[in-house]
Amino acid sequence: MANLSAVTEADVKVIRIGVMRPGPVAETIEAGEVVRYDASTGKWTLANSSSAAEARLGGIAMHRAIVGQGLSVLLEGDIDLGDIFSSMNYGTSVWHGSMDGLLADATTTHSECIGKVIPKFGDLIGTAGKALHVNFLGPEV
Numbered sequence: 001m002a003n004l005s006a007v008t009e010a011d012v013k014v015i016r017i018g019v020m021r022p023g024p025v026a027e028t029i030e031a032g033e034v035v036r037y038d039a040s041t042g043k044w045t046l047a048n049s050s051s052a053a054e055a056r057l058g059g060i061a062m063h064r065a066i067v068g069q070g071l072s073v074l075l076e077g078d079i080d081l082g083d084i085f086s087s088m089n090y091g092t093s094v095w096h097g098s099m100d101g102l103l104a105d106a107t108t109t110h111s112e113c114i115g116k117v118i119p120k121f122g123d124l125i126g127t128a129g130k131a132l133h134v135n136f137l138g139p140e141v
């Protein structure tokens with residue numbers, strides 16, 4: 001498993017919102033990072049695949065937030081995260097990464113599949129880039 005590169009806020013563009021959930025954050029979270037609810041506070045915190053608790057289903061942060069601010073989290077929909085999927089095929093599964101907030105290109109013991117790479121079309125007809133279809137609407141949400 002390899003963690004995918006972190007993205008910048010400028011790279012994060014929501015293409016389609018199916019389900020979005022707002023809430024306060026327990027720590028600073030950057031746009032495009034994978035988040036989960038903290039079990040004791042109910043606030044958004046960074047997720048990773050180090051344990052089942054850390055890999056609980058959550059969502060993708062739609063913008064940056066610091067402690068004391070609210071965060072909009074994409075639970076189901078399509079999101080452009082820049083070129084981090086450029087080496088991956090369409091339909092490839094994307095997983096929780098082993099480091100806080102990151103995505104990965106393969107599973108580990110505690111990671112959850114959070115979505116699949118999908119085509120996104122830009123200004124040029126027939127030219128497809130790559131985006132992520134996320135679906136965190138599992139049994140825990």
